Amino acid sequence: MNYQNSLAFASEQDALDPLKDFRSRFLIPQHHGKDAIYLCGNSLGLQPASAGKYITDQLNTWQNLAVEGWFQGNDPWLNYHKQLSASVSKIVGANENEVTVMNSLTVNLHLLMVSFYKPNTKRFKIIMEGGAFPSDQYAMESQVKFHGFDPKDAIVEIFPREGELTLHTEDIIQKINEHADELALVLFAGINYYTGQFFDLGAITRAAHNAGAYVGFDLAHAAGNVPLKLHDWGADFACWCSYKYMNSGPGGISGIFVHEKHFENKELDRFAGWWGYREDKRFLMAPGFDAAAGADGWQVSTSPILLLALFKASMAIFDNAGGINLRAKSMALTGYMEFLINEFNLQHGEEVFKIITPVNPQERGCQLSVVCRQNAKAIFKHLADNGVIGDWREPDVIRLSPVPLYNSFTDVFMAVQQMAAAIK
Incomplete structure (x- = not known):
């Protein structure tokens, strides 16, 4: 132009x-x-004009059906979160069964690291970008300490070259290769919150897997902003918030991606909850966790319907655009x-x-x-x-x-x- x-x-x-x-x-x-000239969608997206109606619809269901709202009405709450899967999967480039919406971003990051950060005496290091958003830094530090390692030894940060402010993909790959024998996880943002740099997530994924490590992404500033192909890239996991570019409201619901190649892996640990139990037997209340199919099996707690309603209002706009x-x-x-x-x-x-x-x-x-x-x-x-x-x-x-x-x-x-x- x-x-x-x-x-x-x-x-x-x-x-x-x-x-x-x-x-x-x-x-x-x-x-x-x-x-106003609102140029802050990277921090909090604007309110959809339809948000009030979506919330009111669910308040009316609560008023008129009370607990039966989980099973009756136009949008029974029991599977309400599934109505968002198709829209979200398009935004992050995934199959529908590879995504679900739940919790908040850093909570989801911790839950996913239960499965994908499995350090041992040989492989215990995490590679991440230097100057990552503090939540990611704190999460990595606390995870490393939880497993008995010193963050100074276990966390490898990649900083720009002297005199520069953004990273070169070849430098990221070189650092991954340098620590390949000790590497357990590569955890990068999709977009660096400070500089706005969109990383080559496909190249990072390939390098991490070649090194024998898992790879995950924090897509807080990428989801709803740039094209993503999580399934095709082969990323192991990802999580994101939805209140920035996806306009779900302050503190809005988060989402996760788990690649389908991990669905049948019984070796992966997870922190389980009733909401992640297989649906056809959930109400039998049996002991012993049996995960629901797909990413839904990583859910822990009951879906917050009002937060989901706000997100649904925005997703309808994305679908149309x-x-x-x-x-x-x-x-x-x-x-x-x-x-x-x-x-x-x-x-x-x-x-x-x-x-x-x-x-x-x-x-x-x-x-x-x-x-x-x-x-x-x-x-x-x-x-x-x-x-x-x-x-x-x-x-x-x-x-x-x-x-x-x-x-x-x-x-x-x-x-x-x-x-x-x-x-x-």
């Missing part, structure tokens, strides 16, 4: 956008009586923001705003992480005061994420205009 630095161009692109009507399916925060359409618009929107920021730097005569997210569109999603070289906190405050909602990360980074479901080219143009105004 040949971008132009003008409001007229942005307006023209919005008029041509095949997804333009989806914006009306979300509730946009207001700023002085007008829609289509993943290919969303990715195409995402790349166009993010590319436009990159173009405008670079144009401002060129006109200003110096790199006031440094984009640290990869330039290659295939190595990023919606998010651009921007280093402000002067008065960073004041610039962020100016944006907020003028209705541009982004995300601040110490010491000087503003994260801006134009989400294709509800953001427009005009949003992007006006946001960069406000960045320029802050400098002036």
Whole structure:
């Protein structure tokens, strides 16, 4: 696309956008009586306009049927979570029986590591990206300690080369090969929360398996944002939250992926619960855990129906929009923001705003992480005061994420205009 630095161009692109009507399916925060420019879907997605109805429907079922709601009504609760499997499997590139929705992200990460982090005196190391989101760091540290190892010995972090901010795939593979004989697990984010780098998950999976290790992914910033092919890549497991790009509400339900190749593996441990017991015999209340088929067998606790209802409202929108359409618009929107920021730097005569997210569109999603070289906190405050909602990360980074479901080219143009105004 040949971008132009003008409001007229942005307006023209919005008029041509095949997804333009989806914006009306979300509730946009207001700023002085007008829609705010919301560029923070990487942290919390917007509320679907239909969310209230989905919640009300389940409240009405509770009111009218009470406990019988588990078995009666239009959407019996007992299998309500299964209504989401088809939608979620498309988003993460999996078979329907390889995914389920349950719990919250870090809880799921711990539960999956019960199965896939099996250290011994020879193989006990975990490789992960340096500067991973703290939840992942804490989870790895506590898992390693639980198994009696020292995190300093067991956790291998991969950092960028000197003077760089993002990782090279060949460096990741080299590190995996370097520790191959002692490696138990490779655990990476799909997208690094700070830089916005989308890792080559297929290459990481192949390298980990060649080293004899399991591989899992935290897809908090990737699910609903970039194309994923978990089944085809052969990843062993993955988990994600749904309240960022998948708009399920603050603290919304999480999800997991377990590759079907592990379904019949009786050697895998798991922390079991009644909700993960095989469905045809669940109500016999028999002793001895017999897992449900597929990823559902990793469930532990009763499905939270109201959280599932919120997620279902958003998944209906994703189903209508289509993943290919969303990715195409995402790349166009993010590319436009990159173009405008670079144009401002060129006109200003110096790199006031440094984009640290990869330039290659295939190595990023919606998010651009921007280093402000002067008065960073004041610039962020100016944006907020003028209705541009982004995300601040110490010491000087503003994260801006134009989400294709509800953001427009005009949003992007006006946001960069406000960045320029802050400098002036």
